[in-house]
Amino acid sequence: MAEMTVRAALFDFSGTLFRLEEDDSWFTGIEVHSREIDGHVQAELLRRLTAPTGRTVKMTPEADHAWVNRDLAPHLHREAYLHVLRESGLADHHAEQLYRRVIDPSSWTPYPDTAEVLACLHRQGIKTAVVSNIAFDVRPAFAAVGADSDVDEFVLSYEVGATKPSPEIFTTALSRLGVDASDAVMIGDSDEADGGARDVGCRFLLVDPLPTEQRPTGLRDALADIGIKV
Structure with a gap:
């Protein structure tokens, strides 16, 4: 060039x-569809949380609105990514736990x-x-x-x-x-x-x-x- x-x-x-790279400790006690998470699932979850464009799960109209605008407001970002995690098979409290890792700069x-x-x-x-x-x-x-x-x-x-x-x-x-x-x-x-x-x-x-x-x-x-x- x-x-x-x-x-x-x-x-x-x-x-x-x-x-954002997976740390096994982030996933301790977290299950996907009631099953323990292996390395492949960890990597896929983080891919869904960091993909710069596109959609990785099914979206309701409300979730889609949050997704499209997720990088403009913290509350929409939270709503959008919690939806992604729930649709990926995480229980609400586990989705919240993992989301907190995503928005922590030290992660x-x-x-x-x-x-x-x-x-x-x-x-x-x-x-x-x-x-x-x-x-x-x-x-x-x-x-x-x-x-x-x-x-x-x-x-x-x-x-x-x-x-x-x-x-x-x-x-x-x-x-x-x-x-x-x-x-x-x-x-x-x-x-x-x-x-x-x-x-x-x-x-x-x-x-x-x-x-x-x-x-x-x-x-x-x-x-x-x-x-x-x-």
């Missing part, structure tokens, strides 16, 4: 900088190169923003790995009232950073959601939301493709 002048890098959160695992990539970009004078469809504050996850001071802006859907792929969330990020779209790149794991940045004039780099241990240099490699060494 050709080199470009980059003044700003926009990053997705889930599946790009951090990943999220950083990719191995996340902190260093953000630090390197900061040292090079390249501005950064986290642009996420999300309904809870992810800043503590960055603080936990010492990366919060290396992110210039957190542009979270529930705080700005817009979700990817809508142009508004990207233009908000660019405006806050004071950078033109032609000088910015968006890095994310969803061509549909994150790729919306192309519509406002940004370059887009797609990364694979693999388990963190399987993607040690995904962010570095993506940026290297456009001539940014981190």
Whole structure:
């Protein structure tokens, strides 16, 4: 991929900088359809809780409304994901227990190169923003790995009232950073959601939301493709 002048890098959160990865302790005592959960079921539940687009269970009209708008308001996010968990076979109290894990920033695992990539970009004078469809504050996850001071802006859907792929969330990020779209790149794991940045004039780099241990240099490699060494 050709080199470009980059003044700003926009990053997705889930599946790009951090990943929600199963911890057996989260599922202690939880059953699905009255059966104990194995590793495959754990992984499928977390996939349903983190899939950036699409629907993973049947939706009532009310649940669908909550799902479509889940990243704009915490109460709709809760309603939508509790519906997903109940439809997946969890009892109400188990659904609540697992949902609390999802919205706890300490539950999220950083990719191995996340902190260093953000630090390197900061040292090079390249501005950064986290642009996420999300309904809870992810800043503590960055603080936990010492990366919060290396992110210039957190542009979270529930705080700005817009979700990817809508142009508004990207233009908000660019405006806050004071950078033109032609000088910015968006890095994310969803061509549909994150790729919306192309519509406002940004370059887009797609990364694979693999388990963190399987993607040690995904962010570095993506940026290297456009001539940014981190």
